[in-house]
Amino acid sequence: MNANHTSADLLRLAEVLREVGFEVVEPSDWANVSPRWWNGALCPRPLLLARCDTTEKVSRALRVTNDAHVPISIYNGGQDWAGRSLREGTVILDISRMAKLAIDADSREVMIGGGVTAAQLNQAAGEHGLAAVIGNDGAVSMTGLVLGGGYGPLMTRFGLACDSLLSAEVVLPDGRIVVCDAERNADLFWALRGGGGNFGVVTAMRLRLYDPGTVLSGTIVFPLADARAVLARFADVASQAPANLFASAVLSPVPDGKPVVVFSMVWSGEVATGEAILARVGSVGTPLLVKAVPMPASSLLSLTDGKLAQGRGYEVATRWFDALGPATIDALVSAFEARTSPLTSIIIHHCHGAATDVAPEDTAFGMRKPHFTALIYATWTPERDDAEPHRAWAHRLNAALSPTALPGGYANLLPDTSAEQIACAYGPNAARLASVKEQFNPSGVLKAIPLP
Structure with missing residues (x-):
């Protein structure tokens, strides 16, 4: 347990989250969640888990946890070997149920929720005779892959997974919901393509699909x-x-x-x-x-x-x-x-x-x-x-x-x-990444893949 939060604090936080519509898993029920850790050598002790199935719930959860001054982790697939989606002493916002996707085969684009996995996207694209740039493991979340760069067997033809990102819906640490692309919030859009989840919670992405034959x-x-x-x-x-x-x-x-x-x-x-x-x-x-x-x-x-x-x-x-x-x-x-x-x-x-x-x-x-x-x-x-x-x-x-x-x-x-x-790791981009993080996540409440 986080030394700065008593059991009574956590009980109150769990009650508040339930009152505003969240399914909450407390430490006493942690056995229902712990098998989801990909790396079996880790045994972190998060404070609570709140399941979020809409962008509005993510926004609400961020406002509640900010008011309670508790750190958070974002779980959408759990494949990170270092366990950054289930950090010690944090409230986990589980967005893995945000797994809707909609393909526009004519424009070769797909809109996916923040919990969609590579396997889910790969299957849906394949049914239309199309393909997405994914990695080698179907259980990996697409948001995690895209935000970190995204190597994969189609990258030599179509670019990294992050190069397929056309726009993203993001909940900022203060709960505001924004959309970013090449025109809107362009700095945020730039940072999401390889800078990880250090700037906001990505609840939806629009990706380019391909016809590789x-x-x-x-x-x-x-x-x-x-x-x-x-x-x-x-x-x-x-x-x-x-x-x-x-x-x-x-x-x-x-x-x-x-x-x-x-x-x-x-x-x-x-x-x-x-x-x-x-x-x-x-x-x-x-x-x-x-x-x-x-x-x-x-x-x-x-x-x-x-x-x-x-x-x-x-x-x-x-x-x-x-x-x-x-x-x-x-x-x-x-x-x-x-x-x-x-x-x-x-x-x-x-x-x-x-x-x-x-x-x-x-x-x-x-x-x-x-x-x-x-x-x-x-x-x-x-x-x-x-x-x-x-x-x-x-x-x-x-x-x-x-x-x-x-x-x-x-x-x-x-x-x-x-x-x-x-x-x-970020070559000439380290200083700009730090600047964008200061703009969108100044408190550092969101921590994902490491930045310099």
Whole structure:
């Protein structure tokens, strides 16, 4: 419990919230909520949870919590590994039920509520023969993905998820409801595209949809012994890739627990050309599996969804690189060989094409040159394992990668404690982000992904 608020204070706050129409979950009923934490290694103790299913309720809740001088967290999907949607000592405003969406297929636009997940949007868009820029996990909320930038397999053709944002409905910390786009509240609109939920509660977004046609999904699974050669070939292919090729490499276990390295790609073009790219990568090792399947872009999510299972323990680190040289590859593979858990994985993808055609100053997401991103997921079973060895492994690898890494890192995955990386995560946009936050959230009551 927050030391500044007594049990009587919380009871009064819960009563006030119920009186104005909220469903409230108190600590005594917390078991009904705690399974929603994605990271099973976290056990924060929020004060209360208030369910909000309309923009007006969000506004009302912010006014009530402001009057009570209590900090808040915003929950819309709960996939943040650092638990920022369920912070210790806060009142949680749960907007996950705001999950309405409406597609205008003619204009290729969609209006979504703040609780819509990537899976829900992907399915609805696919039913119209369209696709949205989403990531690799369907349970992630679209607001969280868009506000943090949003990498995904269609980004090389259509930009980051944040580049698809056309307008947003936002409840400011003082309860005011505003709409922002390129013309209205333009500073806020700029900050939402990569600066996180540090400026207001996004209750609705209008996003651009796309018609990517049929894509070729290619996968090659290699034994771990081939990892260094495979990563070197992946780096070579990715660094020369046109915009219609997205490529990634993963060090991970397969279902039977055996460690492997996997090359994956999404190709939009002549099937024969895509198969040739796949063959070039496959020639460097001894593939255990080679698969090339044409499919609608909306089917890509089924290949990756749920790989990072809810309830496991996670410690996550991330680094950017302008190239994957031998020293970086060796650091990644050596660390994976010495991993502390068989569940641990490392994902590397290359960002180029449309995602890097945007000028850094045009959105809050400041990394707009071609780059590799390494996503390090130390993963364990909380009920069985001590967390510290796994956390230490992730921290050691993060430090080992520092000499060859670019400054900063993907802010959506940086913890609040990574001050050095956070300071550089927004490139030239840090000062403007601070100014916009001072304008719209001067009290700092809303805290999302870290800002410098």
